[in-house]
Amino acid sequence: MMINILGGGPQSLLPDLKQYDSTGCKWLGVDRGVFTLLNAGIQPHYAFGDFDSVSDDEWDKIEREVGNLIKVKPEKDETDMELALNWALLQKPQQVNLFGATGGRLDHFFGNVQILLKPVLENLETHVEIIDEQNHLFAKGPGSYSISRRPDRTYISFIPISPSVEGLTLDGFKYPLSDRNISLGSTLCISNELVGEHGTFSFSEGILLVVSSRD
Structure with a gap:
């Protein structure tokens, strides 16, 4: 099984998401990434985040169209991306792809690089990659x-x-x-x-x- 996670990074850095929309894969949206998935015609299986980066109208659309919605408080110990990855790793997929994890704020980017270490440090078999329009990264x-x-x-x-x-x-x-x-x-x-x-x-x-x- 493959799980794809889309964060809220700049859309200009995203690859063509449709090429990763294979049969049997699951999509998780993170914060504004949920809205981006819906606009791309991809139905998120789950949505994670505090959703502080979406407008009221965008939030209404997310509530209407996403069945499995996990909304968390802004004050928390993990980033929204890490929460989504933690859930994904519990499903024991062969691979997890992280999109929308680069560009914008450097602290979020370095945080996303750090969470690539999770399967290595926890001796998990799942392969996790960050993918954008120009790069693939894994540890x-x-x-x-x-x-x-x-x-x-x-x-x-x-x-x-x-x-x-x-x-x-x-x-x-x-x-x-x-x-x-x-x-x-x-x-x-x-x-x-x-x-x-x-x-x-x-x-x-x-x-x-x-x-x-x-x-």
């Missing part, structure tokens, strides 16, 4: 992974998001790497590229943020 813990070329994403960067990443090896890349230790703050692995259709990356300790992007 991984120690292991060996295959990565495929995305036709619209030329560059692949590997960014430490823990104090260090130990034993990083990159195979199938323009700039290969063998058993290197990368410290937090290093830009060594920014803007790499696959030389074929597939490559692998592996490491023994730490947490790695993987970013596929284009100019």
Whole structure:
């Protein structure tokens, strides 16, 4: 099962949401993202948020058209996006895609990057990605992974998001790497590229943020 979550980030940064609207996937709307989904002709299965970013008319539309509405107080310990992701992870899907999670306020963006760590820190099998019109982001813990070329994403960067990443090896890349230790703050692995259709990356300790992007 796949779950797609749409937050309230700028619509100019959203990809074509219809291409992710596959049979059997569930859509969750977060705050203003609920209204964006409805306007895109996609029916949210659930809606989360304090809805402080929608007008009274927009809220009336959300109340009329969304059956499973979870409204929370603005004063809370988690962001609306984290509340939606927590619910999604409890469903044990294979993948969760986060849209509308970039652009706008930088504190919200960095918060959304942080919640990518949830499945890694909790040893969950669910793969969580942030997707916008220009980037795909996900986090991984120690292991060996295959990565495929995305036709619209030329560059692949590997960014430490823990104090260090130990034993990083990159195979199938323009700039290969063998058993290197990368410290937090290093830009060594920014803007790499696959030389074929597939490559692998592996490491023994730490947490790695993987970013596929284009100019």
